[in-house]
Amino acid sequence: MNKLRFQRSQLCIPYGLFLVCFVFAPLIVIIYYAFTDGEGQLTLENLISFFSSPNTIGTLAYSLGIAVATTCCCLLLAYPIAYILARSSFKHKAVILMVFVMPMWINFTLRITALKEILTVIEGNLAYHPFLNTLIGMTYDFLPFMILPIYTTLEKLDNSLLEAAADLGADTVWTFLKVTFPLSVPGIISGIVMVFLPSMTNYVVLDMLYNSTYIMGSLIGAYFSAYDWHSGSMIALILLIIILVFTMFTNRYADEDAGSSRGGVIGS
Amino acid sequence: MKKIGSGLRRRVWLTASAVCAFSLLWLWKPVQTVCASEEPVILRVCNWEEYIDLGEWDDEEAITLDDGTVIFGEKPLYEEFEDWYKETYGKTVRVEYSCFGTNEDLYNQLNLGDTYDLVCPSEYMIMKLMAEDKLLPYSDHFYMESDENNFYINNVSPYIKKTLETNEINGESWSKYAAGYMWGITGVLYNPALVSADEAATWEIFGNPKFNRQVTLKDNVRDSYFAALGILKADELTDEKFVHSADYHERLADMMNDVSPETIVQAQELLDDLMDNLYSLETDSGKADMITGKIVANYQWSGDAVYAMDQADADGFELKFAVPKESTNLWFDGWVMLKSGINDSVERQHAAEAFVNFLSRTDNAVRNMYYIGYTSSIAGNDNDDTVYEYMNWCYGASEEDGDIMEYPVGYFFSGDNRDKDYILQASSRQTGRQLYSQYPPQEVMDRTAVMRYFDADANKAINQMWIDVRCFDINDVPMGIRIALLTAMLFIIWALYKKSLSKNS
Numbered sequence: 203m204n205k206l207r208f209q210r211s212q213l214c215i216p217y218g219l220f221l222v223c224f225v226f227a228p229l230i231v232i233i234y235y236a237f238t239d240g241e242g243q244l245t246l247e248n249l250i251s252f253f254s255s256p257n258t259i260g261t262l263a264y265s266l267g268i269a270v271a272t273t274c275c276c277l278l279l280a281y282p283i284a285y286i287l288a289r290s291s292f293k294h295k296a297v298i299l300m301v302f303v304m305p306m307w308i309n310f311t312l313r314i315t316a317l318k319e320i321l322t323v324i325e326g327n328l329a330y331h332p333f334l335n336t337l338i339g340m341t342y343d344f345l346p347f348m349i350l351p352i353y354t355t356l357e358k359l360d361n362s363l364l365e366a367a368a369d370l371g372a373d374t375v376w377t378f379l380k381v382t383f384p385l386s387v388p389g390i391i392s393g394i395v396m397v398f399l400p401s402m403t404n405y406v407v408l409d410m411l412y413n414s415t416y417i418m419g420s421l422i423g424a425y426f427s428a429y430d431w432h433s434g435s436m437i438a439l440i441l442l443i444i445i446l447v448f449t450m451f452t453n454r455y456a457d458e459d460a461g462s463s464r465g466g467v468i469g470s
Numbered sequence: 471m472k473k474i475g476s477g478l479r480r481r482v483w484l485t486a487s488a489v490c491a492f493s494l495l496w497l498w499k500p501v502q503t504v505c506a507s508e509e510p511v512i513l514r515v516c517n518w519e520e521y522i523d524l525g526e527w528d529d530e531e532a533i534t535l536d537d538g539t540v541i542f543g544e545k546p547l548y549e550e551f552e553d554w555y556k557e558t559y560g561k562t563v564r565v566e567y568s569c570f571g572t573n574e575d576l577y578n579q580l581n582l583g584d585t586y587d588l589v590c591p592s593e594y595m596i597m598k599l600m601a602e603d604k605l606l607p608y609s610d611h612f613y614m615e616s617d618e619n620n621f622y623i624n625n626v627s628p629y630i631k632k633t634l635e636t637n638e639i640n641g642e643s644w645s646k647y648a649a650g651y652m653w654g655i656t657g658v659l660y661n662p663a664l665v666s667a668d669e670a671a672t673w674e675i676f677g678n679p680k681f682n683r684q685v686t687l688k689d690n691v692r693d694s695y696f697a698a699l700g701i702l703k704a705d706e707l708t709d710e711k712f713v714h715s716a717d718y719h720e721r722l723a724d725m726m727n728d729v730s731p732e733t734i735v736q737a738q739e740l741l742d743d744l745m746d747n748l749y750s751l752e753t754d755s756g757k758a759d760m761i762t763g764k765i766v767a768n769y770q771w772s773g774d775a776v777y778a779m780d781q782a783d784a785d786g787f788e789l790k791f792a793v794p795k796e797s798t799n800l801w802f803d804g805w806v807m808l809k810s811g812i813n814d815s816v817e818r819q820h821a822a823e824a825f826v827n828f829l830s831r832t833d834n835a836v837r838n839m840y841y842i843g844y845t846s847s848i849a850g851n852d853n854d855d856t857v858y859e860y861m862n863w864c865y866g867a868s869e870e871d872g873d874i875m876e877y878p879v880g881y882f883f884s885g886d887n888r889d890k891d892y893i894l895q896a897s898s899r900q901t902g903r904q905l906y907s908q909y910p911p912q913e914v915m916d917r918t919a920v921m922r923y924f925d926a927d928a929n930k931a932i933n934q935m936w937i938d939v940r941c942f943d944i945n946d947v948p949m950g951i952r953i954a955l956l957t958a959m960l961f962i963i964w965a966l967y968k969k970s971l972s973k974n975s
Contacts, residue, residue: 412750
């Protein structure tokens with residue numbers, strides 16, 4: 203029994219297998235479909251038609267619009283809350299934090315269904331403001347993902363830095379702008395990644411709030427159910443590249459700003 | 471430290487071997503049960519979700535019909551089939567029952583290599599599978615009326631039988647490959663307090679500005695396209711001369727299956743306009759939104775309309791169902807055998823045909839209707855009136871209940887609408903209600919059209935048309951704003967890039 207030994211690297215094998223079966227293999231299939239046509243011939247037509255159709259470009263723009271707007275809303279709502287919470291001297295901060303995280307314990311389709319009813323009471327008829335409703339729904343859904351990372355970075359902020367700033371004559375606003383905010387950037391980036399990427403494709407919220415306009419996720423689904431695997435795969439691939447580029451930027455930015463001390467961002 | 475390490479290692483190994491042992495056991499279990507009894511026939515059935523009676527009824531749910539028959543669902547029908555097959559044919563069959571979500575999902579599953587013996591797609595998917603030579607025709611024995619266990623051929627409604635026989639693809643009628651299961655029509659479910667019957671009985675209600683943002687269409691291209699055709703061709707379809715022409719049915723079917731490029735373009739423009747008048751597109755939420763009053767009318771399948779009306783009745787207000795005067799879509803789901811699954815096995819084919827027959831036994835058809843809420847293709851025969859009695863149990867009325875109307879349904883039960891045996895005494899309040907949607911009157915059935923499967927090009931064109939309707943059109947955004955946004959985006963990327971460069975150096 204004692205002779206059985208394995209190296210630490212062997213612990214990666216289960217995950218490695220998972221990665222190969224469920225990440226790499228499907229990816230290869232997607233790439234194959236994206237660059238072939240119905241007869242299995244290599245073609246670039248899917249790529250060209252993506253960029254030449256006003257509808258796909260429109261959908262991309264609409265998805266980006268929703269994602270940017272959601273991220274901005276989340277950030278504007280989350281930062282003050284996270285800041286107040288992290289800097290407060292209240293003893294049981296964890297309890298208050300829990301109040302913000304608690305909605306995440308409830309299944310999100312349930313939450314959106316409830317939101318639908320609340321919005322109907324407020325607006326009367328949901329159909330007139332599909333974009334606004336989607337924005338509210340998405341923000342509601344993703345807000346905790348923005349609060350948590352920002353709170354964590356602000357919480358860990360070294361108080362002596364703030365004291366030093368004050369000693370050197372900076373007032374509260376100046377301290378915030380020159381010390382607190384720059385040091386919380388990794389948390390912000392982390393939050394942006396966690397909100398921006400999923401909100402680009404999360405079409406369940408749109409469906410449930412009666413927004414009939416396609417976003418990237420639903421467009422891929424529409425092509426797949428019309429048996430057009432090729433166009434669908436190409437859109438998926440382009441989406442993947444957009445996400446990849448986005449993650450590369452944010453990773454770099456976050457790492458540099460944190461002086462490489464925190465590996466804050468994990469690309470999803 | 472070392473001790474802890476080796477202890478941990480041992481524990482890891484123990485856990486790993488336990489996991490292995492369990493998974494081996496799990497793999498072994500089905501193998502063992504197969505070996506234990508004499509080789510059972512495995513029948514792989516794939517059906518819509520919630521589309522078969524699953525039994526386990528409460529005692530008070532038992533239905534006692536006027537002729538004394540008691541209908542009660544004890545076990546799921548596919549489990550009862552196993553018992554029945556053993557009793558009747560002395561052989562063991564095991565049903566592997568699974569479900570699919572949409573016709574397209576089923577088709578994709580089949581293409582990805584899932585094997586099933588018996589599936590239940592809708593008419594247009596049956597056509598597609600037929601055209602692709604994937605289906606196995608039913609055996610001659612299946613159509614022999616002399617065998618009393620051939621419940622399907624003995625009990626199927628003459629109306630459904632005729633429809634299946636008269637519709638052909640590549641010169642072969644559907645009835646050779648498909649056995650009808652459930653059927654229905656499409657129409658408009660509406661709130662009579664806010665919408666008049668005349669306003670509802672036309673597809674044009676979806677463009678009616680009076681109900682701006684208070685009507686919904688279906689979130690699939692076939693249903694929405696049908697409604698669009700109904701609006702586009704409304705004048706022609708309601709023209710008296712056309713309605714009374716000798717070849718009305720053929721011409722109606724052709725018109726409602728028009729996929730010429732010009733028509734598709736017109737339909738797209740129309741649907742684009744309709745989108746501004748709709749509350750939303752929906753698949754399932756429309757029923758609830760009707761009941762909660764968010765909308766006043768929605769495109770609905772007759773079975774779901776019955777369900778919504780029942781729910782509304784329970785809540786104490788009224789919903790009604792109207793069938794547009796232009797035309798309505800007759801749809802049905804049918805059981806078909808797949809060549810890839812049956813794979814020339816005589817035993818499996820026999821079991822598959824027996825399964826269809828078992829579901830076509832009148833008491834089982836009633837159980838399914840009670841559970842699913844749709845209308846079964848099964849009508850019974852001269853000696854077995856269970857289905858008609860069930861209809862009477864649901865909708866029959868007597869003088870004490872107030873106004874009575876005569877509601878002939880002979881077209882469905884015996885093929886002759888004047889048949890005295892099939893004139894139901896129903897409450898006159900049933901006009902435009904559950905009975906009307908479950909068994910529409912003959913004059914409604916006269917204007918039904920079956921929507922066919924379109925060939926690959928036409929299919930691609932209408933799918934693309936639908937995607938175009940649904941997508942956000944970048945041309946709606948003024949050029950100036952587009953350029954501004956693009957510049958802003960490029961600037962941010964450039965700034966980020968610059969910043970990361972300067973940090974690196």
